[in-house]
Amino acid sequence: MVVTIIGTGLIGGSMAIAFREKGMAKKLIGVEADPAHRQKALEIGLVDEMMSVEEAIPLSDLVVLAIPVNDTLELLPHLLDHVHRQVVIDVGSTKHPVCEVVAHHPRRSRFVATHPMWGTEYSGPEAAVKGAFENKAVVICSKEDSDDDAVEIAESVYRLLGMHLLYMDAAAHDLHAAYVSHISHITSFALANTVLEKEREEDAIFEMASAGFESTVRLAKSNPAMWVPIFMQNRENVLDVLNEHISQLRKFKSCLEKENYQYLQELIEHANGIRRILK
């Protein structure tokens, strides 16, 4: 099939690599707003050629939207205006707003809302990697609003990438995503700012930083152009989780202030319960 990838960055680029590797795409067309990314994506061979959205859609069987979630809300209705038989999937980290924005679009059923649960703290075409999605989960949202054949194509594409499929409605996805992804980014950004604010001896951090520190802070390298719109769109869920997180941190603070080490022990033992969930 002919596949158009709109946004040839970390996610779109990694999908392009996987599509080519699996022999899935006869032709890969890129749509890319950033001139430097456009050139780089062609240079490293992520896509065969670059076109405008209007040129690309009529030639395509599958269109993958892999741009920041605010841009998706703007572009998707316009995209569907041009769609007939094509299948459009998005890969954004929020799902309720994108489903809302096309809820009454006459071509809504050609769209499948998806979220492959993979990413890194890097962005742009050069951040794309091989084997990115293998053995990861992908969430397919509110599939009853999509045509059966469109869902089947989305499913077969993700199975080909080696992903396991989860199904939930868009609102449930956004709630869970706040817990398993969005809050991790906020804590990491805040931790980076804590260290940058108070620890003036950057050399000491640089030299002493261990794997544990790197692990909790690496997400703080993530691109604001991607993350501000995610937090905007998932604002209420993220605020709920963030409030809870601050109150959990206050318990640790209170233990230390009051030297209540018995309770500190209990808090840590409770946290160890995450072993049930993370292998």
Add this chain to the structure above:
Amino acid sequence: MVVTIIGTGLIGGSMAIAFREKGMAKKLIGVEADPAHRQKALEIGLVDEMMSVEEAIPLSDLVVLAIPVNDTLELLPHLLDHVHRQVVIDVGSTKHPVCEVVAHHPRRSRFVATHPMWGTEYSGPEAAVKGAFENKAVVICSKEDSDDDAVEIAESVYRLLGMHLLYMDAAAHDLHAAYVSHISHITSFALANTVLEKEREEDAIFEMASAGFESTVRLAKSNPAMWVPIFMQNRENVLDVLNEHISQLRKFKSCLEKENYQYLQELIEHANGIRRILK
């Protein structure tokens, strides 16, 4: 040389593996308070035999103390009572209290306070791994309080493990450690409790949890028996950093509440500055 390792868990066990691999120890003696760990450490060959502290010291050239930092404070003075020519190093995550507790000990100069900056969220003899310390930093504290030959032996041991050596006084170490290690553990414990508290659908977390989540939460599996004493001993520094961290998180909260996305963008851009420090 003959080396005694007191505490054959994650750190002591990994050192035993490295000493053996590098051909550094003619004989490896273990001292282990936990009967199950004692048996396991012998079974997997971490040490050649197990003894009591009193038996082991006279036979040893080097004694490595790799036990929780509260136990170190109790054991080290007693240990030094038995020491003549031997060199004793500890590997704990706090350095000021251990230096204080032996400050006036007549054998203080046979002790070298060190902190190899490596660890994982696992503990016990079976958590020990090969190649653990390679290319990591080790901090050697307040070396002017140790005999030159003792410092030289500590340095040569760590160089043999492939570590690069940093020097600072014990109080400075504890401040920096609060930033590059201790706060990461608190945020991770608190994040685990946040998710376990509010997200009742553990299956959803389990299935959706991505690498980003795992990365920020994995430290929450860490052993309270090790971490409570670290937080006790580094209480003031950890409280300072924790207060700053909560106030940084409140900035994110305020941005979301007020929908001030310009400032949210700035906070994230500032956090991206961590790229200067983490490669």
